[in-house]
Amino acid sequence: MDTATARKRLEEIRGELERSIAVLKGEQDSGERVSDYPQDPADAGANLSESERTQAVLHVARAQHAEVLDALHRIETGTYGICVDCGGEVPEGRLEARPEASRCVSCQAKWARSRR
Numbered sequence: 001m002d003t004a005t006a007r008k009r010l011e012e013i014r015g016e017l018e019r020s021i022a023v024l025k026g027e028q029d030s031g032e033r034v035s036d037y038p039q040d041p042a043d044a045g046a047n048l049s050e051s052e053r054t055q056a057v058l059h060v061a062r063a064q065h066a067e068v069l070d071a072l073h074r075i076e077t078g079t080y081g082i083c084v085d086c087g088g089e090v091p092e093g094r095l096e097a098r099p100e101a102s103r104c105v106s107c108q109a110k111w112a113r114s115r116r
């Protein structure tokens with residue numbers, strides 16, 4: 001994927017996330033339930049209260065937002081598509097699925113394990 005396409009997709013994702021975060025923050029501040037944000041009924045948050053759930057979704061949205069900003073920064077500095085851990089190439093298919101991906105598949109797996 002060329003960086004112009006990647007940048008466009010990242011800007012779109014960033015816009016969506018910023019809208020979601022604004023909505024979620026509004027919900028959190030007003031104490032109202034999240035109505036139009038997609039929620040997976042099978043997720044582990046089934047026994048969370050509504051505000052805890054909002055907070056959890058907000059946390060995920062903010063983390064992804066930070067990743068998207070990082071990826072845009074890597075486009076600026078010419079390191080987009082390069083794994084931040086091993087310096088290898090992030091596979092094209094992975095960037096198609098997640099343009100904000102900063103690691104190759106094996107480094108991502110290692111990183112995810114180290115965080116659990």
Ligand SMILES: [Zn+2]
Pocket residue numbers: 083084085086087088103104105106107108
């Ligand atoms: Zn790697």
